[in-house]
Each structure stands twice: as C-alpha cells, then as structure tokens.
Amino acid sequence: MTLATRNAHDENRSHRFSVALEPWLYLSPALLIITSVLIVPLIIGISYSFRKFSAFRSEYVGLEQYRTMLTDDVLHGAIINTLWWTGGSLFFQFFLGLGLALLLNRPFHGRKLVQGLVFLPWAVPTFLTGLTWTWLFNPVIGPLPHIFYAIGLQAEPVTILANPETAMWGPIIANIWFGIPFFAITLLAARKSIPSELYEAASIDGASAWQQFTKVTLPFLAPTIAITVMLRTVWIATFADLIYVMTAGGPAGSTNTIATYIYVSAFKALDKGYASAVAVLLLALLIVYALIVIQMRRALMKDK
Amino acid sequence: MKKLTMTILLGAAFAALGAASAWAETKIQLVEVITSPQRTEFLKSQLAEFEKSNPDIKVEVISLPWGQAFEKFLSMVQAGETPDLVEMPERWVGLYANNKQLEDLGPYMKDWEEASTLGDRAKQFGSTVNNTQYMIPYGYYVNAMFWNKKMFAEAGLSGPPQTMDEFAADAKKISELGNGKYGYCLRGGAGAFGSIQQFLNNMNGKPGYFNADGTSTFNEEGSVKGLQMMQDIYKNGWAPKDAVSWGFNEIVTGFYTGTCAMLNQDPDALIGIAEKMKTEDFAVAPWPVGPSGKAYPSLGYAGWAMLADSPAKKETWKVMSFLLDNKQNLGWAKTVGVLPIHNGADQDEYFKTEQFKGWFEELSHPEKYEFVTPPTHLENLGVFYDSMVPTAFQEVLLGKKTSKEVADGWAKFLTEEQQKYMAAHK
C-alpha cells in the first residue's frame, strides 16, 4: 500500500468513526442525566419485585410475587379497569384536542386569549383537579348532579362517584378535561410547522378542504400524533393521583386500576415487593405497546 | 503583612466563638402529622414559650400533611432520616414500637413531677406494646353520638335513641321525612372501622377485637348481626346513597347541613359543628346500648413519642414533658378537640358544658359504657384499616358480598395477626 492510499484509508475510517459518533454526541447530555438519576433507582425498584416486604424488613422470595399475581382477582379486575380508563380517556381527549388544534389554527377574534385560557386545565396540579371535579359531582356543593338529573341522565341527583357502575366516568371526565390542552397545543405547534405552500399547491390543484386535511395535514401530523398518543397512553396508564383523590379506587374496587393498586400495595399494605411486581407487569405491557407504535411511526416516516 | 495576620486571627477567633455558641445550642426536630394551620400555629406558640425558658434548645417543626403523613413519615424513617420527636396516632404505635424505632419513656417518667396527676389511662394506653411506655398520649378521642334536635322533632321523636334497635327505628323514621333527609351519617369511606367496631361489639355484647385465645370476635353471630344492621341501614336508604364513599369531612358536613340526623364522632368534630350549627339545634348523647344493655364506644388517642435514634434524648424529653404538662395539655386539648390526660380535667370551665355531657357521661358510667381501644400492639393494624376494610365494607354496603363473608375475612386476618403476636410475646 502506498502512503497516500494508507492515509486515505485511515482518514476514511476515522471519518466513519466520527460520523457514527455524531448522534451520540447530541444524545449524551440527555442520556447522562437519565442514567445517573433515573435508571439506577429504576433497577433498584425492579429488584424489589423479587423480595417480600413489610415496613422494616424484607426477604428474598424469587418469583413468588409474580406467581401470586397470576391468581390475584383484584389485579385482574384492575387490568380491565385500566383498559377502560386508558381507552376512554385517550379517545375523547385526542379527538377533542385535535379538533381544538384545528380550530385554533383559524383566525378569529381573541384567538390569542383563547389559546392561553384553554391551556389552563393542564396547568392545574392533578390532585386539585381531582378535588375540584369531586366537588362538581357532589350534589350538595356542585352543579353537575342537578344538571344530569334535569336532562334525564340520572334518576336522582347523586354523585356518580358513589355508584360502582358509573364511578369510573368521574375520573375519566376529569382526565379528558385535563388532557385536551396537551393534544391541542402539541398538534397545533406541529400543524404550524407544515409549510403553507403545500396547501397553496393543493388548492391550486383543486383539492377540497377535506382532501387537504387527509392528504396534507394528517400525513405531516402523523409523527407527532404517534408520539403524543404513545406518551399520553403511558402517562394515563401509570396515573394514580387523579383516581385516588376522587374515589380511592372504590367504591368496592370499581375504579381500581393497576396504578392505584400499586399505590395501595406499596403504601397501605406496605408490601413494596408486590407493588413492584405489578409495576413490572405494567412496564412490560407498556413497552410492548410502545414498540408497536414506534414501528408504525417508522413505517409512516418511510412512506414520506 | 502583620495587619493581615491579625485580621485572620481575629476572624478565626470570632468564627470559633460563633461555632462554640452554636455548639451549645441543641436542635430538636419535631414532626407533627395531624396538621392543620390552627394546630401548627398553636404548637409553634407553645414551643416559643418553651424556648424562652430553655434558650439552649431550638425546636424545628416539620409539618406533614395528614393525607400523606403515614407514607411520608414511613419513608423518612426507612431512609434513616429520623426526627427526635414525633406526633404519634395510636394506630402507628404497633408498627414503630415493634420494630424498635421508639424509645422507652419509662425511665424518663420516673423523675417527672407531672406524672402523678397523669390519668391511669395515659400510662395504660401508651404501653400497649410489650408493656413498655413507648408513647404518652396527649388526649383521647372518645366516640359519642351527635343528634340533630330539629330533625328528631320533625320526625316526632322526643329524644335520642337509647338502644341499637331504637337507633335503627329512628333512622328509618327520619329518612321517611324524605326531601334529602336521612337518619344516619354513615361513613363508608376512609376510616370507617371506628364505627363498624361499635356496631359489631354492641350487637355481640362483648368489647374489643379478640377472645383470650387470640381468635377474633368479628365473625361471631352477634358481630355479624351488627355488620348486617349497617348493610340494612344503607340498603334501605336510611343513610344517603353517597355515604358509601364518605370520609370524615363528608359525614360532618352531612350532619351540619341537615342531610343526616345522627353522627357518631369524637370531640374534634365538635369544633367544626359548633361553628356551623346553632347550639340549640344539636346535642351529644352517649352511644346507644346493645341487646346486652351495654355499649362499647371506641376510644382513640394520639400523643408524643421519642425516636430511639435521637442524638439528643434528654433535650427531647424536656420538650415532650413541657408539652404534656397539665397547663399546656389543657390548652392543647381545647385547641385540637380531645379530652385532656390529667386528672381533674372535667372540672375545667370549658369541659363542664352541655356539649361535652355525652362524652363525660360515657366516662363516668363504666358499668354501662366500656371503652374499646384499637389493638395498637399489632404491627399490621394499619394494613387492616387501610387496605382490608375499605373495599370489603363498601362491598357489603352495596350488597356485593354478604356480611358473613366479609366478617369471616376480617376475623381470619386479625386472628392470624393476634396469634402471631401472642406467640412471639409469651
């Protein structure tokens, strides 16, 4: 090998190396912070699932906690409730949020003010949201039971939170109220990033409003939609505060989700080990779900 | 150069002096758990008085919000961040005492003058674990029955019920008034067990949770009848439908808004109710008796405990004994709504009134009223109250489970716990 080619060869390799390194440089601050602050406690937390705890003692029990989970009826009920809770909350907040985003994209008087105001629900601490909605549903101090009664939704003005059949809707409605701004703002920001020539070109080509929406807006929004839906699903599934404040998982366990069950197991039954095992189950389910979404997103991006 | 050295030396001297005086001052960390703005204010004023006469001790108050106090305090202790002094509700004693977290106060009390006027109950209730004085109560929560005179009159009833059967009958009559009026402010949500125990014990004719052999009395025939009575009251609509998830705030609100006519509670509810209701509209009567002619109201307590890890035990005792002396305790009891711990309290102006009659009547007729305290020696008592009772009780009220089923479940758990304790403490 001549000196020239060898130099070029080495340069090539080091160039390839620095090219491969490049993304990691951008990622390093984020990964560093997360690993040092969160991953280590996460691993410790997962390790709890292999032990049985009481307040001040613990013993190693291998997979026993996981075996207990298989026969735990309360957990099975909680899984079903979690599906209702996550699905119900997500469906409404997403579509209503999308609708709001599209609305805010149009010019109208006072738009700036409206934009700031509709963000408010997201800014309220969730336990306060829970408390306020509990008030709203309470017939003595809130208007909703009386409104429901007046329009025939209820036979008598009582709080929907005390009836196992209807209790789940309370936290769901509160969660919808809370989550709409999230979708509205992120989808609006994404919508604003779409170059306007695309719409001009489309209308020159004679596309109707609906066609512009499906052929221009949706494809460009798709990546954002995928990410926000995935994130929000994960958050809702692990969200215990709102439900706990409103119903404590009751009445009779009808609003007990996996997240509230974990909370009760850890802090009321004092068995961190079991709570951790259930959390690991939830984690596994959510990771599978996320993988699916990421793959779907990849496919969408490739088409573009 | 000389100037510089001089300044440095002087600076060092001052620093040393400063450090020395800081050294002489002991810092005591006090954690309060039953927190409210009024209590914190009063406590801080008491401590300010203490610091004036004890200038070398500074007390730092950490206030935990009650809703999360149990979890937070447990996390603190588990991580080794223990304070010196903690406000201890009776339900927590078993957990911390059995795990060697609390200091034995016996030796300190020996040289304490105020110990002589301390009622016997204080010594008794603070020593439920291993007969060792792990905490000293600062007051008692005795349960009695608030009744709404106006609503009773409306239903044509002349006075409060004397027996459990009258209680149920009265609840029925008042609920028949309709219009959003109900007989009993049933507590179906958090903290329900205090009332449940009273129904169970009353109908069973026996006080307490256990028989001598450690088996629980809760699934005995009479007890199941008591649980059944509560189920009937809810099912028949003698308590509001929402009551299935009512906690302390809701039942008290239900009472003073005139939604339900009877409420069983401790003197702490009196503070809130007296503000919102006219004194002629309500009164407090003793808890009705069961078929055996006796009643078994619950008695709870909270107090102060010293952590075994404390590096400043002598000073911590000084703070504790100050807060628990007669004068301070009377003031505290009035502020927070408990019955004071020293003898002679019932002669105090404040406690001699009509509103306190119900409780003092229970206290002065031991032949009719036997108090039941929670089995605070059990380590997992909190687990029972917070995770076994709430869902099961709601299931009974809603008719999803029978009272026998639930009573059996409770009895099984408690029997196991009690027999475990008895075996370990022969």
Place this chain on the structure above:
Amino acid sequence: MQNALYTIGLYGAVFLYLAFALMPIYWTIKISVTPENLLYSEGIRLWPSRATLANYASVLRATDFPRYFTNSMIISITTALIVTAVASLAGYALSRFEFHGKTWVSLVLLLTQTFPLVMVIPPIFRIMSQLGLTDNLYGLIIIYTAFNIAFATFLMQSFFDGVPRDLEEAAMIDGCTRVMALRRIILPLTLPGMGATVAFVFTAAWSELLFALMLINSDSQKTFSVGLLTFIGKFAVDWGQMMAASVMALIPVCIFFLFLQRYLVTGLTAGAVKG
C-alpha cells in the same frame, strides 16, 4: 350564507371548548370568594350572596405562600430551560440520524416514563438523602429534569421531523457545518415546538406534587403544590383558602403561557423549500 354558517360554527365551537375548560376553574374561583359559613348552604349557587376576598388575604398574609410561590417559580423555570436545551439536542439526533441502537435509546427514554413514580421514590429518596440533596430546591430540579427529558425529547423529535432534511443538507453543501445549520436554519423553524416544550415542562414542574412532598421537609423549601396540601387537615378542609391559593398559582402559568404565545403562534409564514 356559507360564510355566516362557518362563522357561527367556528365561534360556537370555540365557545363550547372554552366553557368546558373554564367551568371547573370558574367553580374554583367561586369557592375562593365564598365566605366559609356559606360554603355548603350556598353550594349550588353560581355566585355567593356575599363574596369576600378574605381567603386571598389570609393566604397572602398568614401563610408562607409567597415563599412557596418563589420556590416553585425557580424550580420550574430552571427545569424548563435545562430540559428544552438538552431535549432539543437529543430530539434532533433522533430525528436526523439512523444508527445502531436508535430504537434502544427511544425505549430507554420511554422506560423512564413507564414506572409509576410511587415505586422509584424509595430508592431515589435514599440516594438523594445520602447526597444531601433532600430538603432543598436542587434535588427537585435534578429529578424534574430527569423525568421530563424523555417527553421533551420525543416532542422535539416530532417537531424536527416536521422540518424537511433538505434544508440543512442544502446549507451544508453550501459550506455550513451541521451545528451552524442547526442553529441558523433549523432551530428558528422549530421555535413553535420549543415554545410548546418549554411551556409543558414548566407546567409539569410547577404542578408536580409527589416528589416535592417526599423530598422536602422544611417550610422554607416547600413548593406551592405541597403548600396546598396543608389546607387539608385531618378534621377539616379549608376549601376557601385552598382554592384562593390555587387561583393565585394559576396566574403565573397563564402569564408564562401567554408570553410564549409569540413563539407558538407566529410559526412559519412560508416554507423555506422552494420548488
């Protein structure tokens, strides 16, 4: 005719959304100006018969709320700025590069969101305790930053995805380094996204409760969320004061968000790629 229908529909929809979003907040305000003795007897009225500002006065005077406020402000702004900076870099990487382990990185980021906070609190508390980071604002800032990075990164990633690659590639062909292209061309285009991210992280840190509760003991370090809890006693809830404090806490968020509007709304006037 079409135009009129459209306008009515538009404003009608806006009104409905606004009503839904504001109704609970309106109720909170109403409770905050209701005198205590009327709280339950006038529960269903739209406005109390005798409105009072006493609750606001007592919150401002008698409690430590101004301090809690300041603490929350410091924590939230710091966290929001750090997170947005870090997440922009990370989001850019995820958007622009294909590399081995990319899916793993996304999964690891996601992992930090899937474990219920309740479970990681004991280990985090222990570690922070040993590092001396409990009972002060630094500990919270560190934790909030770590927790928000994943979400902010994903968000920024999707905003970067919305900006065509051709832009920086064109710039780099013209002689810019990637970093220059990033700074001069791409970032300005993703300003709406950055604005949204800052707003969201600020809000998340502002309203967080669990960690603030567990890690902070002293009054002087409490955040306003924890402060709200002090109104909930074992025997009584001081609704009036609690709602007054909440209303006051919402105001900075509102202002902050209105201020960020500029970046959110201006957006792009024209796409940068011609033809």
